[in-house]
Amino acid sequence: MKVVVDYGKCTGLGICESLAPDVFEVNDDGELELKQSSVPEGQLEDVEAAVEGCPTEALRLEPDDSSADTE
């Protein structure tokens, strides 16, 4: 699975970073950066919690072979 961010919705609140810090990090400007877009082995539950925990519903998970844009 890979993570897709809707940057039109994300406001950089960072809940995702606290739940899955290997995948998400909010930078100094308050923008969310993906440290990796694929869900690391054994971390699906954490990433799912991050997706569910996003107050702006800016995150979703997609199958790896999806061609959807990440912007």
Next chain:
Amino acid sequence: MSVEHLVVVGASLAGLRAVEAARKAGFDGRITLVGAEEHLPYDRPPLSKAFLEGDRLDGAPEIPLFRSGETFRHELDVHLMLGEPATVLDPERKVVCVGQREVAYDALVLATGATARDLPGTQGLDGVHTLRTVDDAVAVRAAFEGGARTVVVGAGFIGSEVAATARKRGLDVTVVETLPTPLQAAVGRTMGEICSSLHTRNATGLRCGVSVDSVEGRARVERVVLSDGSVLDADLVVVGIGAAPSTGWLAGSGLVVDDGIHCDATLWTGVEGVYAAGDVARWYNPLFGRAMRLEHWTSAAEQGARAARNALDPATARSYSTVPYFWSDWYGSRIQFVGVADADELVIVDADPDPGSRCVALYRAGDSVAGAMTINAPTEIMKYRGMIAKKASWRDALSFAESRRAVAGVS
């Protein structure tokens, strides 16, 4: 007995997440969602921010609904009972009363939230509003559009955000706070002092350490008289002096209620089949080893989901632990806080010369880091949430802060 009917009382964030989590967990029985307001569940944080701003051309902001009615009825297959509050819980018969109707449950999640406190003596006076519901926000927004001279009572999250939005619209606004600094109950006095500079540099009047003696006017508010005798002319008074858990309807139910519904670590109330979530729940947070009641978005969402899963399958109930997190946006600055503020020591580990522009502060409890607060340091805050969750030592937190400063210094 297996659960055939899940009833969720309270149709805000925690109630919504309860419903969604139940379906996600594979529950295919009936779900009823009871809400006191007529509106479909909506998101509250925007009500004191974007919803009050004046940037929409048509002047009619949309209610920030979480889901459409269609989604509730078809995707989630939920029976909605909106517009009337639950008034009685009878756990013996496993029945909730809503108006004249009785709703029988097998499993029940209570997520009735909290009710904004009114300023005593202002009932019946036009132009005085709390800000909790979308109806409140519509009224405040209309007053903003009329150019209201605004007095905000209470410099907590809601009051401070309302003041910031009023200034963004160019309105005259004064904030009155009984305590010595804004946000003091949530972040302590030192950090509250730093927050006060956000108000004053944005030309918001800030009157701390005084209370409201009276709010005067004939049919509408005209002025606010303060305890030091000073008078503030006002067309609009927004009252942000906290909220009380909505538990009055549970009197006689047998549930233990004292500043919230008492729950164990699994959000169970001690009464068969009955769980609680969100602002109304006072539950035992294992991570901090004590009972807490939080009025935060994150915990409401997570508790709603956890309470529903536990209510559907009590035998495998899991406890809910969290490091509290809240944020608040003032004048384009973002305040973020993780953990708890009632600490033994506060250290500002990183700050601009003007700490209101950017700072990072840590709170110590015993030998551990218990809390962290940032202003405009969004890349720092969640690192500390992780450390608090792992019960990191105070020394480790300080040396981590040192390493972050070193990184920032060379970049």
